[in-house]
Amino acid sequence: MYCMQNLLASVLASAINVLPGSVAEGFVWGILTIGVFISFKVLNVADMSVEGTLALGGTVTAAMTVAGVPIWLTMLVAVLCGAASGAITAIMHTKLKIPAILAGILTMFALYSVNIHVLGNRASLALLNKPTLKYLFMRSFGATSIIADIVISGLFVACSLGIIYLFFKTRAGYSVRATGCNPAMARAQGINTDRDIIVALAISNGLAALSGSLLAQINTGATANMGTGAIVIGLAGVVLGEAVTRESFPFGAKLAAVILGSVIYRVVLSLAIQLVTFLTMDDLKLISAVIILAVLAAKRFAPKHKKGKKRQPEVSGGGAEGV
Amino acid sequence: MKKIISMLLAIVMSFALITLLPSCGGGGVDTEKGEYDVQIIQYARFDALDAANKGFRERLDEWGKESGKKFNFTQKSAGGEASNIMTAVNGAIASSPDFILTIATPVAIAAAGATSTIPVLYTAVTDPSAETSRLTGLDNVYGTSDMQPIAEQIDLIKDLKPTAKKVAFLFSAEEPNSRTQIEIAKRECDKIGLQYEEKTVTDVNAIQATVRSISEDADAIYIPTDNTIAANIGAVVAANERNLPLVVGESGMISGGGWATLSISYEILGRQTADIVISLISGKTLTEEERHQIYKGAMALDISEQAISALGLTKEQVDNIKAKYGE
Numbered sequence: 001m002y003c004m005q006n007l008l009a010s011v012l013a014s015a016i017n018v019l020p021g022s023v024a025e026g027f028v029w030g031i032l033t034i035g036v037f038i039s040f041k042v043l044n045v046a047d048m049s050v051e052g053t054l055a056l057g058g059t060v061t062a063a064m065t066v067a068g069v070p071i072w073l074t075m076l077v078a079v080l081c082g083a084a085s086g087a088i089t090a091i092m093h094t095k096l097k098i099p100a101i102l103a104g105i106l107t108m109f110a111l112y113s114v115n116i117h118v119l120g121n122r123a124s125l126a127l128l129n130k131p132t133l134k135y136l137f138m139r140s141f142g143a144t145s146i147i148a149d150i151v152i153s154g155l156f157v158a159c160s161l162g163i164i165y166l167f168f169k170t171r172a173g174y175s176v177r178a179t180g181c182n183p184a185m186a187r188a189q190g191i192n193t194d195r196d197i198i199v200a201l202a203i204s205n206g207l208a209a210l211s212g213s214l215l216a217q218i219n220t221g222a223t224a225n226m227g228t229g230a231i232v233i234g235l236a237g238v239v240l241g242e243a244v245t246r247e248s249f250p251f252g253a254k255l256a257a258v259i260l261g262s263v264i265y266r267v268v269l270s271l272a273i274q275l276v277t278f279l280t281m282d283d284l285k286l287i288s289a290v291i292i293l294a295v296l297a298a299k300r301f302a303p304k305h306k307k308g309k310k311r312q313p314e315v316s317g318g319g320a321e322g323v
Numbered sequence: 324m325k326k327i328i329s330m331l332l333a334i335v336m337s338f339a340l341i342t343l344l345p346s347c348g349g350g351g352v353d354t355e356k357g358e359y360d361v362q363i364i365q366y367a368r369f370d371a372l373d374a375a376n377k378g379f380r381e382r383l384d385e386w387g388k389e390s391g392k393k394f395n396f397t398q399k400s401a402g403g404e405a406s407n408i409m410t411a412v413n414g415a416i417a418s419s420p421d422f423i424l425t426i427a428t429p430v431a432i433a434a435a436g437a438t439s440t441i442p443v444l445y446t447a448v449t450d451p452s453a454e455t456s457r458l459t460g461l462d463n464v465y466g467t468s469d470m471q472p473i474a475e476q477i478d479l480i481k482d483l484k485p486t487a488k489k490v491a492f493l494f495s496a497e498e499p500n501s502r503t504q505i506e507i508a509k510r511e512c513d514k515i516g517l518q519y520e521e522k523t524v525t526d527v528n529a530i531q532a533t534v535r536s537i538s539e540d541a542d543a544i545y546i547p548t549d550n551t552i553a554a555n556i557g558a559v560v561a562a563n564e565r566n567l568p569l570v571v572g573e574s575g576m577i578s579g580g581g582w583a584t585l586s587i588s589y590e591i592l593g594r595q596t597a598d599i600v601i602s603l604i605s606g607k608t609l610t611e612e613e614r615h616q617i618y619k620g621a622m623a624l625d626i627s628e629q630a631i632s633a634l635g636l637t638k639e640q641v642d643n644i645k646a647k648y649g650e
Contacts, residue, residue: 121499
């Protein structure tokens with residue numbers, strides 16, 4: 001019994017140690033998750049380019065910071081580069097009629113080479129002792145790494161959420177949502193759906209690049225392949241965010257929920273690793289798959305909510321229905 | 324559902340609060356402790372990195388038995404992906420260990436950027452002072468480089484073929500790492516009086532033509548750790564009609580037809596890294612060379628049967644070469 005208590009105490013202690021870090025991660029990846037939410041759920045387009053644009057955000061920030069450009073400017077350029085890449089995917093999809101998933105994969109492939117060139121023909125570049133936000137924050141306030149991570153990522157995820165929320169309240173934003181819901185009807189209403197897809201994918205990939213830029217600053221360096229797995233992480237956040245909301249929730253709440261989803265995903269991953277001691281970081285992928293599967297299954301088999309008159313839509317993972 | 328959301332929010336917020344409390348830093352090395360917590364962060368699962376990990380732990384455990392100290396190791400891996408580095412590094416720092424060992428560059432720079440108090444050791448970083456790492460000049464960072472012994476590999480050409488006058492460098496033009504290695508190789512050639520010529524490959528299909536264009540008076544070919552050539556070493560072997568000795572940058576190329584190489588042992592490199600920890604615990608003040616070390620251990624000679632017969636080397640001669648580089 002005593003041994004059991006000891007074990008519980010140590011597990012709890014390690015959980016408390018690990019959780020703040022997971023929250024910071026959830027925030028950083030939450031920015032990407034908003035982007036994936038826009039493409040997969042709002043626009044109903046399967047966009048894989050984020051794996052490339054996330055890395056592009058990181059490499060642009062790293063290369064420019066090393067060249068002595070102020071950090072805010074590098075982040076701005078990173079977001080613009082990401083947005084431009086997203087627009088290219090969208091143009092391939094809308095103008096050349098290439099299936100969205102293939103257009104995204106092409107962009108992702110092409111960006112791998114671009115990223116190596118951005119880094120000056122290297123596969124990686126370090127930002128140690130360079131004036132990144134994290135470095136400046138830790139220096140100015142004497143903060144620890146985890147606090148710096150949480151504050152910086154929290155600030156940016158909150159700003160991104162606010163700006164995207166406001167955007168979807170504008171005429172252009174409603175137009176994008178209409179395009180995602182029912183493109184034929186949107187066109188019948190005189191909406192230029194091609195333009196909306198370009199705008200939405202630019203925003204989505206701009207957010208992915210911002211996420212990558214912050215990740216490079218937090219990881220103190222960028223690599224050309226740092227976007228690997230980004231789409232899975234983004235989708236996990238979207239799906240988990242959906243799991244904690246209902247169809248009747250307002251749009252803003254659904255948007256905010258994907259960040260919560262991203263945080264939950266990271267927290268559960270870290271906890272799983274802490275709790276199940278025989279699993280290591282090598283099993284991270286397996287654990288992620290099981291978590292997402294569990295959430296999807298739970299939602300499928302959960303008893304229908306008594307209060308809501310609305311029907312519970314099937315969870316579609318890839319986003320068959322618009323929002 | 325609402326309850327679940329509010330519960331989750333409460334959990335998230337309470338942990339966010341905990342982080343705002345001042346956390347206690349490591350603050351140098353405690354030489355008096357009996358037990359030391361060491362967090363090991365390995366970037367990915369490769370044989371070489373696993374070997375460094377093992378060597379590090381074994382050396383510390385051995386020393387622990389002699390000196391009565393105990394080391395508790397916790398293993399973390401980033402699974403080879405940038406998305407996991409933060410999880411691994413933050414997890415390691417959160418437990419306020421006495422030391423963090425980072426294996427390979429991406430995790431080394433992330434850990435070095437995340438703490439300025441906990442001693443961070445690195446290993447399997449090729450060039451700690453290069454733009455890709457920048458690990459030198461930090462107060463809490465120490466470690467060992469896994470730069471291949473290029474100078475010794477050039478010397479090996481003379482050992483295998485004492486009459487050699489000129490060596491051809493074969494590498495691909497796009498790989499900056501190869502260029503760096505060739506610069507080192509050139510300096511060593513100048514030192515030991517070997518002439519050299521550069522043969523760069525622009526694409527995979529040009530490898531055979533490039534090998535055939537090596538001039539008549541070249542006596543050997545040297546290939547650095549070049550990804551393009553390494554993946555197509557068979558093409559080099561096929562085009563090497565004059566049977567010039569192929570001295571290569573890493574042992575992976577030997578099985579593909581390379582003749583000989585000298586390589587470092589990652590296990591010994593791990594042990595060398597552990598020795599830095601031992602010096603720190605013993606309270607030694609380290610010089611810059613002792614903080615950022617190059618490989619000092621024995622080098623392994625890898626030579627193919629074909630090379631031995633083509634060069635007409637006796638077993639004794641091979642053993643002599645092995646002994647020269649420390650085996």
